[in-house]
Each structure stands twice: as structure tokens, then as C-alpha cells.
Amino acid sequence: MGPRFSIVYPTRHRPEFVRQALRILEAQGYDDFQVVVSDNYLDPALSCETICRETSVANVTYVRPPRPVGMVENWNHSLQFATGDYLLYLTDKMFVLPGALGDIEQTIEASARPEVVSWTSDAYNPASFGDYLGYGVYVPVSPAVRSRRWRRYAPADELDRRGRAAVSRGEQSSADYSRGKLVFGAYRRDLVERVVHRYGALFHDINPDYTSMLLALTEARDAIELGMSCVISVNTDISNGHLSDTDDAAAYRFLDSLAGGAGRILPTLLVPGLYVSLHNWVAHDFVALKRAFDLSFEFDAANWIAYCIEDVQRPGRRWSDPRVEVEQKAVLRTFLESLEPALAATVEARLAARAAPATAPPSVRRSARGAVHRLLRPSWRRSLRTLVPKPLRRATPWTAPSIEAAVLSMRPRAPGAPRT
Numbered sequence: 001m002g003p004r005f006s007i008v009y010p011t012r013h014r015p016e017f018v019r020q021a022l023r024i025l026e027a028q029g030y031d032d033f034q035v036v037v038s039d040n041y042l043d044p045a046l047s048c049e050t051i052c053r054e055t056s057v058a059n060v061t062y063v064r065p066p067r068p069v070g071m072v073e074n075w076n077h078s079l080q081f082a083t084g085d086y087l088l089y090l091t092d093k094m095f096v097l098p099g100a101l102g103d104i105e106q107t108i109e110a111s112a113r114p115e116v117v118s119w120t121s122d123a124y125n126p127a128s129f130g131d132y133l134g135y136g137v138y139v140p141v142s143p144a145v146r147s148r149r150w151r152r153y154a155p156a157d158e159l160d161r162r163g164r165a166a167v168s169r170g171e172q173s174s175a176d177y178s179r180g181k182l183v184f185g186a187y188r189r190d191l192v193e194r195v196v197h198r199y200g201a202l203f204h205d206i207n208p209d210y211t212s213m214l215l216a217l218t219e220a221r222d223a224i225e226l227g228m229s230c231v232i233s234v235n236t237d238i239s240n241g242h243l244s245d246t247d248d249a250a251a252y253r254f255l256d257s258l259a260g261g262a263g264r265i266l267p268t269l270l271v272p273g274l275y276v277s278l279h280n281w282v283a284h285d286f287v288a289l290k291r292a293f294d295l296s297f298e299f300d301a302a303n304w305i306a307y308c309i310e311d312v313q314r315p316g317r318r319w320s321d322p323r324v325e326v327e328q329k330a331v332l333r334t335f336l337e338s339l340e341p342a343l344a345a346t347v348e349a350r351l352a353a354r355a356a357p358a359t360a361p362p363s364v365r366r367s368a369r370g371a372v373h374r375l376l377r378p379s380w381r382r383s384l385r386t387l388v389p390k391p392l393r394r395a396t397p398w399t400a401p402s403i404e405a406a407v408l409s410m411r412p413r414a415p416g417a418p419r420t
Helices: 015-025 049-054 071-079 100-110 155-164 174-178 189-199 208-219 240-246 248-257 261-268 278-293 301-313 322-337 341-355 362-375 378-387 390-395 403-408
Strands: 005-011 033-039 060-063 086-089 094-096 116-126 136-139 150-153 185-188 223-234 398-400
Touching: 005 015, 005 071, 005 100, 015 033, 015 049, 015 094, 015 403, 033 049, 033 071, 049 060, 071 208, 086 189, 086 208, 100 116, 100 223, 116 174, 116 403, 136 403, 150 155, 155 208, 174 223, 185 189, 189 208, 208 278, 223 403, 248 261, 248 322, 261 278, 278 301, 301 322, 301 341, 398 403
Parallel strands: 005 033, 005 086, 033 060, 116 223
Antiparallel strands: 086 185, 094 223, 116 136, 116 185, 136 398, 150 223
């Protein structure tokens, strides 16, 4: 009989993140889990094999693809080694919070073993990208979200909501952004097996977290979401999502690393040839899987196109070369000129509505809160914390000397005891 959970870490050239993930798992206070690390390194000096061999975490499986492969292939390769009843896939910048697995297990049993379990993620903002795991700010989810309650949701309805894309990725709440995604949850083994049997693989190009979500929500019969975070994510400048918005050369290299290269991917994008928009990448996954497997979820092309336009025209956007800027804007312009008049008018109306100075979107409000927090001197923040009742203190951001110190300050007291 396998463990209750398999925690899978597909990784490349980030041994210190893997080391940190394992060190935090040592404080889990729960041991019915397996860790699979699939090390897709090119440079042996950046392998994490020694780290995996030396950890005190009991059940670690270290594997490598037979040769260096693209990210999606590595995610699929690692799946065969996961033996747990429920599978968690985490990027190597995500760590399981102490006590979380015990809480998840209790909720699974209380909710009759649903096929999809979702939760939110706390965030860690390092003070310097030169030291991702050092001094920084721990940002928990809001008190309204952070509880041990759970609720059911309909997988098909959530899939339709995702496809309609009424708000952009950056404007979604933590719960809306996370719901249904494997990197913010767990899938039951028999659901994963059904997906693989019907669609050939759990993960497809371009974004494995989105493609697995699309197929799992298509197949799942039931799902729940927890009212708390179970992982913490480190905000970095090296994630593919960040690079697609800030480094067009890196974005192209990533697409070129996928099976078949950029030449295969670019013509299949919603806006063909436009590789500098993360919304265009994600829209590709919806469109490609919908066409390939005749999926029936809703898809609002006007919203997705509007977000692609905003990605390209964002004020202050950096370009690797003026020629790339000219070429990518020309690609977008040519596509827009080819739209049917009705769709073009709808896109224009959506953009006008979003530009109207009615209410600032959630992303703007979050930025304002962050600015206020940064302006407060550390001594003032400490004084303010003394005025906040202890049970509520972790509901607001706080500074820590390292992510490990911050996370371990939340170490559980006993299995099932409430968080503090």
C-alpha cells in the first residue's frame, strides 16, 4: 500500500530550492508521504542528487529523465514514480507549510475523499533577488480565507469560469487563481489515471499547471477547496511566467525548449507568433486542448485577446531589442486587423471598459497596500503588531530573516491543532 500523498518536485538547476523544500518538510509533523524529485539538469554541478541522498526526510525518490528534456516532458516523466493516493505537484519555489498535510488528510476524510482538493498559497517576497531564501516579507492570505473550513465546488463550473476569463490573471483573488490547479492542490490517483488514459498524458504544452487543470476539471466528478494556505511560494525573477512578461528573449528560449521547438508552438498560439504575452501562452492551452479533445468548456476569446493587448502595451515594458518590440507589435497588429468585425468591436469595448476610471482593479489595490507596508519603518511595524491580538497577527505581512525562519515559526503544535 502506498503513502497517502506523493509530493512531486520537477526541477532543473535549483539545488538550493530543493534543499530548502526538504528542510521544511522535515518539520511537517506527519510522515505518510513520499517525495519525488525529478532532476532535469544539464550541468552536473547543479544536480540536487546529493541533497536528496543526505536529507532526513524518510521517503525520497530521486529520479532523472533518460536525457535532458523540456519542462513538460519532465513533469510527465516524474509521474510514473509517484505512488501516493493523492498527488501534489509543486514547482521548486513552493514549500509545504508545517502541519499542512495532516490538515489536508483530515479534510479529505471529512469530505468523502474528493477527486480534487484545492487550497491557496502564502507568498514570500525576498528583499533581494540575489538571496531568494534570505531576508524578506512573509505575506499570508487574508483572514477571511485562512480557516480550516472547506466547501465543495463544481469542476465543470470552475472550468467555464476559467475559460471565460472575466478578470485577468493578475487581478484574480488568491482563491480564484489557485482553484483547480494541481500546483495549489492535490488530485486523487484514480482521477490522474483516467486523465492519462483518455488524453495520453496529464501535462501538455505550454503550461503544465494549466493543461493538467483543464483536463482534471473536465474529468473530475467532485472537488473541494480548503479555506487556508497549505504551501508558500517564493516570488522570484526566474519563473517562466515572470520571464515571459519581463524578458522576451528568455520567453522565446523557453518555448523553443519544448518538444518541437518554438517553430511548432508559435503558429498555434491564440495570437499566432506573439510570444511576449503570458495570457497568450495560457490561452493557447485552452484553445489547443479544446480543439484536440473536443472539450466543451466556455471560452471568451475577446477577453483573452484584450489581456494579450494589455501585456504588449503595458507601460514600462522592457524589450531585449527595439527590433523585437517592432516585430511583436506588428504581429499583434496584423492579427487584430484580421479579426471579424463583431469580435474586433467586442475586444475594443472590453479594453475601453477596463480603462474606465471606475474602480481600481484588485491588483492596483494590492500594490497600494504593499507600498504602505514598505513605507512603514520596521520599528513602527513592530509597534503596530503589539496592538494586534495574537490570533490575528499572522493575517498581515511580516518580515523575517529567512523563509525557513518564517515558515518554522508556524510549526504545528500537535496534529490537527489549530494554526496560530
